[in-house]
Amino acid sequence: MPNETPIERRRRIAAHSGITSLRTDFKYICKKHPTRIGIITEGDSWFAYPKKWVLLGADINVIHHIEKVVAKTDKVNMLRLACNGDEAVDMMSGQQKADLESVMQQTSEYVKLILFSGGGNDIVGKRDMPMILNQYEEGFTAQDCIHAARFNRKMDAIMLAYDQLIDLRDEYIPDATIITHTYDLAKPSEDGAEFFWGLIKTKPWIYPYLIEKNIPEQLHLPIVEILLGTLKTRLQALASQPEHLDKLVVVDTQGILRPGNKTDWLNEIHPTESGFKKIAKPIYTKMRELIPALPAFK
Known part of the structure; x- marks a missing residue:
């Protein structure tokens, strides 16, 4: 539009789509459209894995698939804070925790859901x-x-x-619900990530360390089953504590994907586009159970 500043243009686009990665713009679009459902998303690569050409390509993480459903519907204002490689412990400490606390304080009257993906990176790598x-x-x-x-x-x-995330929720947005997920069973392999036709590559996150410890291949997947199975059990136990009921919801997405299947898995620990969509669907189903006004999953 004529005479728009860059900030005004950016915020107009964010208000139209309902999606932003900037905390200041999220505050702006929440105030501009206060009847929309406010959603804060924070997490690791399952919420932030980049597209094949970083900005271009198929939807390749959970939030991409959810965003595809809610963007430009005039139903949702969503803040995307997730970052590849983030650990749950890091997200709930230091500047990251301070930033999340700040945005919760500033948008408390609008936010109804907090989507959180954390714990996987605290184990692997x-x-x-x-x-x-x-x-x-x-x-x-x-x-x-x-x-x-x-x-x-x-x-x-x-x-x-x-627990610290729940404390933030209790302090600033007690009417919101935290939704998290369990991690599906990643079969250790030599498949790291690749971008730009293989010009940028990463090493796998689990396999090299199993080899370093001389652990035989037949034990690789059972070890992952123990690690991620324990994380699932602990998360479910945390959510079931009486003081956490109606605060933390754990969507069990473990067992949806086939370990090592190339249709489901892009690399060692990240699903394909269709794999992530399979994970996103039950998460979004739970979101709609809590807030029926959300659009139907596509």
């Missing part, structure tokens, strides 16, 4: 996997390959992060 795994010895079971004390401390730290 070079920061955590080497410490969680034991060096393999003859006769070890999958359980023996996991350093129990360290893994249990890691689980406690993840649950504390979720």
Whole structure:
């Protein structure tokens, strides 16, 4: 539009779509369209995995698929804060926690849902996997390959992060519901991420550390089943605590995808477009159970 400043143009576009990644613009569109359903999304790559050409390509994470349903419907204002590689502990500490706290304070009267994806990166990758795994010895079971004390401390730290998220919700937006998910079973492999026709590549997140510990291949998937199965159990137990009922909802998305299946999995730990859509559907179904005014999933 004539005589628009860059900020005005950006905010006009955000108000039209109902989607933004900027906290200041989210506050603006919430005030401009106060009857819309406010949704804050925060998390890891399951909420933020980039498209094939970063900005272009198929919808390739959970929030992409949800955004496709709600954008430009005049029903939703959504803030996207998720970032690849984020850990639950990091999101609930330091500047990230301060930023989330700030936006909750400023938009408390509008926000009804908080979508959160966290815990997977706290386990996998070079920061955590080497410490969680034991060096393999003859006769070890999958359980023996996991350093129990360290893994249990890691689980406690993840649950504390979720407790802190619930505390923020209680303090600033007590009418909102937090929705999170469990992680499907990723089969360890040598498949890392690739972008721009393979010009940019990443290493896998689990497989190299299993090899470093000399763990035989037949134990790889059972180890992942223990790690992610425990995370699922702990999350469900946290949500079932009486003081957390109606505050935290855990959508069980574990078991939807077929481990190692190329139709479901793009690389070692990230689903394909269709795989992410399978994960997004039950999450969105729960969102509509809580807020029936949301559009139907496509």
